[in-house]
Amino acid sequence: MLTTAFVDLPPLQTAGGTITLPGSKSISNRVLLLAALCQGTTTLHDVLDSDDTRVMLAALTTLGCRIAQTGNTVVIEGLGGQPAQKQAHLFMGNAGTAIRPLTAALALMGGSFELSGVPRMHERPIGDLVDALRQLGCQIDYTGKDGYPPLHIGQPQLKLDAPIKVRGDVSSQFLTALLMALPLVAKQAIVIEVVGELISRPYIEITLNLLARFGIQIQREGWQRFTVPAGCQYQTPGTLYVEADASSASYFIAAGAIAKSTTGTKSIKILGLGADSIQGDIRFIEAAQAMGAKVSSGPNWLEVSQGQWPLKAIDLDCNHIPDAAMTLAVMALYAQGTTTLRNIASWRVKETDRIAAMACELRKFGATVVEGADFIQVTPPASPADWKTGSIHTYDDHRIAMCFSLAAFNPAQWPVRIEDPKCVAKTFPDYFEALFSVVQTAPEHIPVICVDGPTASGKGTLAAQLASQLGYHLLDSGALYRITALAAAQAGLALNASGEDAIANMAARLNIAFKNDQVWLDGAEVTEQIRLEATGMQASQVSALSKVRTALVALQHSFRRLPGLVADGRDMGTVIFPDAPLKVFLTASAEQRAQRRYKQLISKGNPTTLDSLRADLEARDARDMSRSASPLKPAQDALLMDNSNLSIEESVNQVLTWWQDKQPF
Numbered sequence: 279m280l281t282t283a284f285v286d287l288p289p290l291q292t293a294g295g296t297i298t299l300p301g302s303k304s305i306s307n308r309v310l311l312l313a314a315l316c317q318g319t320t321t322l323h324d325v326l327d328s329d330d331t332r333v334m335l336a337a338l339t340t341l342g343c344r345i346a347q348t349g350n351t352v353v354i355e356g357l358g359g360q361p362a363q364k365q366a367h368l369f370m371g372n373a374g375t376a377i378r379p380l381t382a383a384l385a386l387m388g389g390s391f392e393l394s395g396v397p398r399m400h401e402r403p404i405g406d407l408v409d410a411l412r413q414l415g416c417q418i419d420y421t422g423k424d425g426y427p428p429l430h431i432g433q434p435q436l437k438l439d440a441p442i443k444v445r446g447d448v449s450s451q452f453l454t455a456l457l458m459a460l461p462l463v464a465k466q467a468i469v470i471e472v473v474g475e476l477i478s479r480p481y482i483e484i485t486l487n488l489l490a491r492f493g494i495q496i497q498r499e500g501w502q503r504f505t506v507p508a509g510c511q512y513q514t515p516g517t518l519y520v521e522a523d524a525s526s527a528s529y530f531i532a533a534g535a536i537a538k539s540t541t542g543t544k545s546i547k548i549l550g551l552g553a554d555s556i557q558g559d560i561r562f563i564e565a566a567q568a569m570g571a572k573v574s575s576g577p578n579w580l581e582v583s584q585g586q587w588p589l590k591a592i593d594l595d596c597n598h599i600p601d602a603a604m605t606l607a608v609m610a611l612y613a614q615g616t617t618t619l620r621n622i623a624s625w626r627v628k629e630t631d632r633i634a635a636m637a638c639e640l641r642k643f644g645a646t647v648v649e650g651a652d653f654i655q656v657t658p659p660a661s662p663a664d665w666k667t668g669s670i671h672t673y674d675d676h677r678i679a680m681c682f683s684l685a686a687f688n689p690a691q692w693p694v695r696i697e698d699p700k701c702v703a704k705t706f707p708d709y710f711e712a713l714f715s716v717v718q719t720a721p722e723h724i725p726v727i728c729v730d731g732p733t734a735s736g737k738g739t740l741a742a743q744l745a746s747q748l749g750y751h752l753l754d755s756g757a758l759y760r761i762t763a764l765a766a767a768q769a770g771l772a773l774n775a776s777g778e779d780a781i782a783n784m785a786a787r788l789n790i791a792f793k794n795d796q797v798w799l800d801g802a803e804v805t806e807q808i809r810l811e812a813t814g815m816q817a818s819q820v821s822a823l824s825k826v827r828t829a830l831v832a833l834q835h836s837f838r839r840l841p842g843l844v845a846d847g848r849d850m851g852t853v854i855f856p857d858a859p860l861k862v863f864l865t866a867s868a869e870q871r872a873q874r875r876y877k878q879l880i881s882k883g884n885p886t887t888l889d890s891l892r893a894d895l896e897a898r899d900a901r902d903m904s905r906s907a908s909p910l911k912p913a914q915d916a917l918l919m920d921n922s923n924l925s926i927e928e929s930v931n932q933v934l935t936w937w938q939d940k941q942p943f
């Protein structure tokens with residue numbers, strides 16, 4: 279998961295490949311609770327691992343449920359209708375799919391429970407559910423603002439004979455919560471009457487479908503009246519597979535519709551759900567098709583590619599796909615004409631006021647946006663030249679971060695900045711990694727920051743911190759020369775011109791792997807070995823051989839992957855990435871560098887002397903600068919930085935400032 283302050287998406291060009299999506303949040307949280315409420319053991323496969331599901335799992339554990347988790351498989355021993363702990367404080371984060379059904383279940387079972395969440399959760403209404411539960415004799419008090427969490431739940435005095443009325447026009451989750459919890463107390467049939475027009479009906483269909491899997495057959499008359507049958511009891515299905523998340527699929531369906539296919543692939547293939555999914559947001563496919571997408575489907579897969587282009591503007595009632603409809607608002611940027619998305623009032627009470635947020639962020643691209651109480655209207659920029667770009671504020675809303683990543687396909691080829699990308703953890707922690715695996719762009723669009731300089735100037739330290747703060751890949755090119763030298767020495771080759779052909783051959787076929795902070799050569803870990811000063815010296819010898827340098831070029835280029843690269847070495851800016859938008863040539867006095875390397879080696883327990891170190895590094899620098907093949911020197915357009923008197927943090931901040939100065943946002 280990207281945990282950086284922002285991620286800059288380079289302009290994207292094509293899409294193609296196969297992606298397996300994480301499990302559905304709506305299904306995961308429902309089945310976790312149902313498995314906890316019933317008697318017996320339930321094994322749930324492909325459960326989503328995200329902030330919201332962790333909130334649910336933590337709450338169930340606090341209530342005394344025994345849960346074992348291995349990867350995405352969760353085994354739950356049900357509580358059999360009564361929490362083992364009758365008193366608890368449960369933190370619900372910002373998970374609406376956790377707080378609402380848990381409120382209903384706990385209020386009916388009784389005890390003493392505090393339910394709270396993040397500040398935004400305390401702004402999301404729950405009054406309609408509380409009102410419904412109070413009709414049943416549940417004891418629920420608001421401990422903050424009336425109508426909103428946090429809540430205190432006490433012991434109920436249940437009265438179940440009269441039909442319960444619940445509003446259905448603010449959030450369907452209130453009805454879901456009642457439907458999931460009422461079987462706990464249904465000694466007699468219990469009737470729920472929906473007041474107002476029920477919104478987001480597909481989510482109720484998921485609830486009914488999953489309840490049936492757990493042995494509860496709800497009777498329904500239209501969408502206004504639901505009956506929980508007398509004497510019904512949850513029964514574990516034993517094993518259940520969670521479908522991939524249909525709302526998450528919307529971003530990849532949209533990418534397939536917007537982007538040209540990558541050469542050699544026909545489309546984006548999405549694994550984990552098919553068009554027959556039980557999730558309402560699967561109907562996003564129809565909307566995407568109406569805009570021009572070509573979609574085919576089979577058991578547990580979807581395939582999407584560009585159809586009509588530019589996309590067609592649509593005018594759509596989106597009540598049935600409230601979450602995925604946000605993706606349509608970004609697709610509208612690529613449509614001819616004005617797209618209107620209607621009946622989306624529920625957006626205003628989600629993770630943020632999504633209508634206002636979408637309008638504000640879409641305008642950053644030059645779109646004309648009209649927003650109303652329950653609609654949004656998007657007219658794209660008139661021509662590629664009218665496109666602008668921006669830094670997308672994400673409001674701690676995962677869907678805003680994900681859907682605006684699609685703006686990186688803009689025809690003006692602007693990069694797009696997404697702030698706080700880790701907010702996707704709510705439903706799709708590895709969203710950006712997944713996106714980068716199925717979208718492509720020309721190498722020249724992928725930014726590279728080069729950090730070159732002499733030995734022990736701090737290149738590696740600086741490059742690693744830049745990469746970590748920008749979410750970029752890292753190329754430690756020195757390590758490649760060190761590994762080559764080690765492999766050549768192990769093979770008994772002469773590290774000079776007489777061994778050049780053999781070493782170059784070997785370099786072109788190196789079997790190396792970088793795993794976290796470890797370096798592996800031919801299946802053996804060589805992390806420490808390649809860091810020895812002696813290996814550095816040998817690296818300097820082999821690196822003077824031009825055929826060896828040529829043999830390592832393709833490998834170095836292969837590190838240039840989305841979303842960007844920081845490359846450290848001696849010739850990154852001059853030879854390997856001459857088109858890099860930022861080149862830094864880092865120096866420090868020989869005395870400082872020797873001191874730093876001395877401290878570094880002593881702290882690792884490697885005995886050495888300052889004088890010998892200084893002599894070695896000066897000899898290495900002299901060879902690196904004087905060789906004919908790619909000598910160490912600043913690129914003409916490099917920015918020079920002497921960090922003799924700068925801390926690591928100051929050096930990093932200086933380069934980040936230079937980088938930011940080059941950005942359009």
Ligand SMILES: Nc1ncnc2c1ncn2[C@@H]1O[C@H](COP(=O)(O)OP(=O)(O)OP(=O)(O)O)[C@@H](O)[C@H]1O
Binds near residue numbers: 732877925
């Ligand atoms: N600005 C700085 N101030 C103080 N110490 C620094 C600074 N930059 C790096 N260092 C320290 O100097 C040592 C050498 O840094 P580093 O290994 O990053 O250098 P390098 O240029 O990558 O070396 P090499 O050329 O051997 O790959 C490390 O212990 C690092 O923590």
Ligand SMILES: Nc1ccn([C@@H]2O[C@H](COP(=O)(O)O)[C@@H](O)[C@H]2O)c(=O)n1
Binds near residue numbers: 821849850
């Ligand atoms: N791009 C590069 C990187 C390194 N070298 C040579 O390898 C030696 C070891 O590099 P470190 O950065 O790990 O110290 C270095 O002294 C250079 O001779 C190179 O030539 N080109």
